[in-house]
Amino acid sequence: MKAVIQRANHASVTVKDKVVGQVDHGFVVLLGVTLTDTMEDAKYLVNKIVHLRVFEDENEKMNLSLKDVGGSILSISQFTLYGDTRKGRRPNFLQAAKPDAANELYEQFNQLLVDEGINVETGEFGAMMQVQLTNDGPVTLIIDSQEK
Structure with a gap:
């Protein structure tokens, strides 16, 4: 599994002109699932994501986690994270x-976040979505469970 994590002040996802998910403080997580991923990959990513210390403390140091600040996650399924562009022009x-x-793994990933006490909003799996966010920092990280 591969996750692109963006710290956001506000984010929303729209499907067919209707907002289906939004958060005001936390992360936008774009999640890609590959052929060999298992529940262990989902657990690894969830543990990393909820404990990443990338929110500022009272000294303006990135020292607090999503759990510490009571943040939410807007979780978006993103198969294009596994697009291979090495050959030709079309991935x-x-x-x-x-x-x-x-x-199935995307839903399990989201449930694991909820089980950690995180408020999770989602897009619509397989739909054409428009994602809007205000990237705070900007802070953007990529975590790949295959690189643990």
Whole structure:
């Protein structure tokens, strides 16, 4: 699993002109699932994400986690994170998990976040979505469970 994490002051996701998820303080997480991912990959990412110390403390140092600040997550499924652009001009997505498997792990990932006490808003799996955010910092990190 691969996650692009962006610290956000506000973020929302729209499907067919309707806002389906939004957060005011926390992370936007774009989550890609590959062919070999398991529940262990989801657990690894959730643990990393909720404990990342990237929010500022009273001394303006990045020293607080999402849990410390009571932040939320806008979780967006993003199969294009596994787009391979090494050959030609059109990416191939052969390493992205098939939709049923990807959706199952995406849902499990979100449930693990909820189990950690995190408020989670989502997009709509497989839909064309418009994501808007105010990236705070900007702080953007990439975590790949295959690189643990």
